[in-house]
Amino acid sequence: MHKKIDDGFDGLVSDLQKTLSYQTEASGYDPDAAHPFGKHMTEALDAFLDMARSYGFITRNIDNMAGYIDTSDDVSLPLYGLMCHLDVVPAGDRAKWIHPPYGGVQENGRIYGRGSLDDKGPAVVALHAMKAVRDSQNLKSRFRLIVGLDEETGAFRCMKRYLKMEEIPLYSFSPDGAFPLINAEKGILRLTVEKHFDEAGKNGEKAIERISGGVRTNIIPDAAFAVLKGDFPHHATEGIGIDGEKIVSRGKAAHVKYPDKGDNAILKLLSYLASLGIDTPLGRYVRDLHTLFPGEYDGKSLQIASEDSISGSLFCSLSIIEADESQCVLKIDIRHPVTVKGDDIVAKLKNVFGVFGATVSVDSRNEPLYMPESDPFVRLLLDSYASVTGDEAKPLYTAGGTYCRDMPNSVSFGIVFPGEEPVAHMANEYVNVDSLKKAAHIYAEALNRIDGLSGKNGFSMKSTAGKDRVFS
Structure with missing residues (x-):
């Protein structure tokens, strides 16, 4: 044989x-x-x-x-x-x-x-x-x-x-x-977070017209970009490039089960945009998102961090973003310990994002x-x-x-x-x-x-x- x-x-x-x-x-x-x-x-x-x-x-x-x-x-x-x-x-x-x-x-x-x-x-x-x-x-x-x-x-x-x-x-x-x-x-949750913006304040002199990044929910995104309107005092940041009104973020792709092996380009982009202090509905929401996704992958800032002795700690990845002055849609991938209930995680996230007027829905789930x-x-x-x-x-x-x-x-x-x-x-x-x-x-x-x-x-x-x- x-x-x-x-x-x-x-x-x-x-x-x-x-x-x-x-x-x-x-x-x-x-x-x-x-x-x-x-x-x-x-x-x-x-x-x-x-x-x-x-x-x-x-x-x-x-x-x-x-x-x-x-x-x-x-x-x-x-x-x-x-x-x-x-x-x-x-x-x-x-x-x-x-x-x-x-x-x-x-x-x-x-x-x-x-x-x-x-x-x-x-x-x-x-x-x-x-x-x-x-x-x-x-x-x-x-x-x-x-x-x-x-x-x-x-x-x-x-x-x-x-x-x-x-x-x-x-x-x-x-x-x-x-x-x-x-x-x-681990259990798997794939979620959509959606927020719509009011008309007021959309068309300021300085604004974010579009944000886009990610290709698959189960891949750490290696690229993301934003299109800005107006003049901004840009500053040098690792992984961020400026091309006229377009801000380009570069990272490293990896499977979401190995988040530490990748470099999330969306999170880098949110951090940079948040530093610009843009005072529009999308600009303010970007700052909110940066506080929820500050670069960690254990979900601590989202109040969902957890672990057990069988399967270790929770992983959370913001994998896709599509936003303009009317709405922002996120795709999030969560891998949770086998002893943690997915429904409890979803309930917590609905409360967290509800504070910012956003909704959370489950696209798919796999039990542990x-x-x-x-x-x-x-x-x-x-x-x-x-x-x-x-x-x-x-x-x-x-x-x-x-x-x-x-x-x-x-x-x-x-x-x-x-x-x-x-x-x-x-x-x-x-x-x-x-x-x-x-x-x-x-x-x-x-x-x-x-x-x-x-x-x-x-x-x-x-x-x-x-x-x-x-x-x-």
Whole structure:
């Protein structure tokens, strides 16, 4: 089994480069269309399923929203799942990439490309791990790789469609996080804050005509700008550029689950605009926003800071702003501890923003996930990781969100190794070639161990994450 991973590794790399060549940035959703997430997304899904069929797997496209790849069509065998996604966040400013984001360039032990780490690389690795196990023995289980097209939006409509129409695996893991294993995922809230301004005071001699920044709620914004009217005594500020009446703020993009890895351009812009003392409704609101978002990411100034021993502290990111002299709309991403209720956070924010005449609404939410380290499935995956790496590490928690939130009895398992840079959602996203191979060995080991338990009586997997299941 492990020899097959090594012998077929060049093919794995080639398959990943091909998969990376498809631009799969979300472009909207139309449930009544033939291609709900866009034709380009369907083409990428079909290409991935075609690749799997070329290896002799059984595949199915589910309404151009998701697909799956099976090792067997014998429904009498117990089913276990792996879950990945093919959609990606926008590549952003191409000038910041040292290689084309959809080129799949291999250089210096790395493969560059949007999705190389999150989550096309893991999808290809999972496929090859399944192939190695299937080709090494007569399986007593079915393994199914489920691939979706709507993970990065946080809506998970692809997975919801799968759960509505297809068989639910007994247990699953998602290679969409970090090793050794993630057994706790913080709750996620995506909110809109909206404020409308009165007519009076809009058209002063000095005013902010427009503010714009951010591209996705789950990305720390690396750029924002404001258009001013009138003369202002500008001052030198790091990350702020002046171009006539336009103020440009530059930061660094990162996934909101790693807010300390990014540099929020919107917050820098608000700070600069607040210092100008502009006395218009939008100008005054900008100063209010600066007091609520002074550069921290724990939500302290919003009165929502919290933490627990299972999943750490709350993260809050102001990810998008669109404002003019009539209104201001904010998009906020919050990752909260598993023991904290999302409804309590929303209630607090409605009070905080209500003082300034703004409204708060929930765009989407994902409840927290937690499976104790003592859970037998968690133990099996940790032991598989340790057998390949020699590292008997403890499970982790994450502020990221994966399909595990919707799929019963599932946890996130890889693909980022301890000490590796978390470059998902950043410019120049890459995956280490050596890590791809090591992850393939770990996944193959885990699948082999799962299959080895099938048919053995008395091995009960009593999970605290869902219904009791028998691992047989």
